[in-house]
Amino acid sequence: MPGAILVSAWIEERFGDALRAAAPGRPLAVLRGEALDGDPAQVEAAFFSGDLYPGGARPLARALHQAPGLRWLHTFAAGVDHPFFQRLLARGVRLTTSSGAAAVPIAHTVALYLLALSRDLPGWARDQAARRWNPRDVEDLQGRRLVVLGLGPIGLEVVRLGQALRMEVTGVRRTPRGDEPCATWPLARLDELLPRAEWLVLALPLAEETHHLLDARRLALLPRGARVVNVGRGALVDEAALVAALASGHVGGAGLDVFEVEPLPQESPLWSHPRVVVTPHASGSNPGNDRRAAEIFVDNLARYVGGKPLRNEVEAPAAGA
Incomplete structure (x- = not known):
């Protein structure tokens, strides 16, 4: 069975059809508040969307921790210096960003x-x-x-x-x-x-x-x-x-x-x-950012399913670095 794609309820509501068209046959695991509607063990890819920050970051991290089959995470942000992302890279998870959205x-x-x-x-x-x-x-x-x-x-x-x-x-x-x-x-x-x-x-x-x-x-x-x-x-x-x-x-x-x-x-x-x-780390705050980040994710999802290079992929640190 193809791996599931984890997204927020906000993303599923607005971009569900586009996601299903980009990845036919892939089920969606939807994060609704604190609970995941789906089996984390089946999650293969996930989208850390802007609507999950900051309040939904903890439930997302918990779901990803319970997802041994996670292969790829896309994030709404451009910066990935936080230890959360470094731990995922160390797990061998591919990481892409929404660089350019803001x-x-x-x-x-x-x-x-x-x-x-x-x-x-x-x-x-x-x-x-x-x-x-x-x-x-x-x-x-x-x-x-x-x-x-x-x-x-x-x-x-x-x-x-x-x-x-x-x-x-x-x-x-x-x-x-x-x-x-x-x-x-x-x-x-x-x-x-x-x-x-x-x-x-x-x-x-x-x-x-x-x-x-x-x-x-x-x-x-x-x-x-x-x-x-x-x-x-x-x-x-x-x-x-x-x-x-x-x-x-x-x-x-x-x-x-x-x-x-x-x-x-x-x-x-x-x-x-x-x-x-x-200014309070708000230089990029704009209602259109979440939409632009989601569009990058949808495009990358089609690339991922098709085995093509992903946009904005973060290079994993060299072994021993």
């Missing part, structure tokens, strides 16, 4: 940071709250040098918007391919590039080699007054070093959606810093 809304939030910090929106908001008429010059983004770390779907969309704002955009990825829409440097040359980065956007996944990629030493390489935007993972940046660089004025401002500790502790000085925009 790229446009996240890039729009980056544009919000760029415009808010360059036009001093935080200062204008304080003036408005104080009923203070305070006209002053603000910064122009046109011609400014923007460096984008990471050229996945999010980074590429940030590049497009940066170019639309007439910024001078340079991308960074581990190994340039030659088909990028902007000048692109290898990650190994990051230290050479940082002194030119008036605006720096981090859109990288978190991995061992990217943990604290932007530390005190690299922050010091930025030109004085540079702005830092992070929509990747909080631990890409040494947060204490960033706070110190903001306090000294070496970093002129920051737009931050992700943090080393989340929720951001109330005592963090980032909350009240006059040149920092804080």
Whole structure:
């Protein structure tokens, strides 16, 4: 008997017909609240959809733990640095992501940071709250040098918007391919590039080699007054070093959606810093994300059944790594 496909009740209601068309003859095991409508022992593939986060994550994990035949999990998110995913990879489970589903809304939030910090929106908001008429010059983004770390779907969309704002955009990825829409440097040359980065956007996944990629030493390489935007993972940046660089004025401002500790502790000085925009890990929040992630899953399900390469497959760590 073909293995079952585990999905949430929300996904079954909205995409059940598409799932059955992509995988004819495959039964659906449906997670309804805390209970699984189906036999976990028969589950071969599963979809961790956005409607299951955060409340349904525990029942899903419990069901997957009881699924010895699980071969593949697709997740609504792009990042898979959580130990939950690493344990599945260690079990030999294939893992795919919905990378790209939230790229446009996240890039729009980056544009919000760029415009808010360059036009001093935080200062204008304080003036408005104080009923203070305070006209002053603000910064122009046109011609400014923007460096984008990471050229996945999010980074590429940030590049497009940066170019639309007439910024001078340079991308960074581990190994340039030659088909990028902007000048692109290898990650190994990051230290050479940082002194030119008036605006720096981090859109990288978190991995061992990217943990604290932007530390005190690299922050010091930025030109004085540079702005830092992070929509990747909080631990890409040494947060204490960033706070110190903001306090000294070496970093002129920051737009931050992700943090080393989340929720951001109330005592963090980032909350009240006059040149920092804080958002609660919500840069990609958009009603259309769940639909786009589900469409990627349906496409991957057809690929899985047909024995074709899967989109956005995560490479399992090498044995002994």
